[in-house]
Amino acid sequence: MTRTSSKKLNMTKMELKKLKSILPTLKQKPTSTPIEIVLETIRYIRQLEDQLIDRFQMNISNSTSQSSLFDLSTDSSSSSTSIPLQDIGNSN
Secondary structure: OOHHHHHHHHHHHHHHHHHHHHOOOOOOOOOOOHHHHHHHHHHHHHHHHHHHHHHHHHHHHHHHHHHHHHHHHOOOOOOOOOOOOOOOOOOO
């Protein structure tokens, strides 16, 4: 094995180890294959994406219903409604 390929292999192992350390389902598992780590990473990213979409849709829904109530109680001469972006950081 050449020095370059050995270095790449070591970097790959380190990267897989880092990934495993941040995946909730694999953190406590003593051993995992590289394919398990990659597949679990994909699943976790999809789960986070779904959570993000749900939160965004919920925020849009709440903002829209609040602004609709506001529009009903005031003279709504302007029809544009601005929906502020909200921080969706670590709320778990």
